[in-house]
Amino acid sequence: MSGEISDIHTNLALPRTSATLTLRIIKSFEYRTERNLVLHNVNLETTTVARLKDLARQAVVTQPGWKPYRNVVLDTMKLYTKAHGAKMDNLIINLNHEDWILGDDTKTLADYGFENETEVSFFNGELYEAFKANPQVS
Template sequence: MLFAPPAPMSGGATVTVRLVRSFEHRNFRPVVYRGVSLHQTAQEFLEFVKKDVALRNDLPPPFRRHTYDTMKIIHHPHGSKTNDLVISLEDDEKLILRPERTLREAGVAHETELALFYDADYRRYKENPVSVW
């Protein structure tokens, strides 16, 4: 069992979502969400983030218009980080969030970092993990 620090007294967790536009070009942007309920399903959070990203003026248009459909845990608080600069290609069964499970059931805790990406792009990159630049 991983240690997870308690959520802040405000009643929600802080979760960083890394928007991945291109794995090959290492093109991503982090967005921080505060007050996230860990009792919502992964699907509910995914839909919320997609709507929020589309309306954010602080993100370049390519990130706002990109297709996102999958979330994966890339870092737990106080845990080790991957050597890959964008996302770890391992443990998909355990780390990719299943839509019907709550964030807490999926292993998301306060200060967890997630990747949000298009699954077809991820599968293609996983077959040939070569960076372009």
Template sequence: MAPVVVTVRLVRSFEHRNFRPVVLHGVSLDQTVHEFIQLVRDDIATRPGLPPPFRKYAYDTMKIIHQAHGAKTNELVMSLDDDKLLILQCGQTLRASGVANETEVAFFRKEDYDLYKANPKTVW
């Protein structure tokens, strides 16, 4: 299978809607989620134009936001629904997790997500 393009949304703050998209080309869907997380961490550590707060943040969880040609959520950062289905599990491959060409995934800290989900208020 040919490598695909995956957009990773680096979520720094849910409350402040602070995120940055990063496009990764040539992603193999046969790698595990754990390997992909490490690939993204390595990429953002040296990516030019990415502010230091996004580079050094302790991201640890990925969740599918959007599939190509599918409906998008109305949430500005990401949907709070279907966690069991959409949060990627480390032992699975990207393909088994439902990632395909032009999938958009959020990369965030699980602790921040849980706090925001318990009290989903935004700060402007």
């Protein structure tokens, strides 16, 4: 039905077995250096946090344009926002909601409440802790 506005929100437009996710790969919190990696057809019911980390690391190593990110130790993921959710005040990462850190690598993305168009940040945990202690940007 072309020309009609759909009543389906984008987070419900695709099944949980074929979601699109945006990973915000963060190189520097201080300089707000990040790049988005969009992953399509992710099965939220079977993909674990560990597998998502592996997919992101593999993309950084193999895809063009990621060379400046290859020396960053990426070890921590944190939910940034879900589709139609409020964006954070901090443009690089949300500093509140420590419970949004994906701390259990064995849990599936569905266990963490992921849905289509969820955004998650992927970064170095030590750099994050240092930035939280002194959230200054240059």
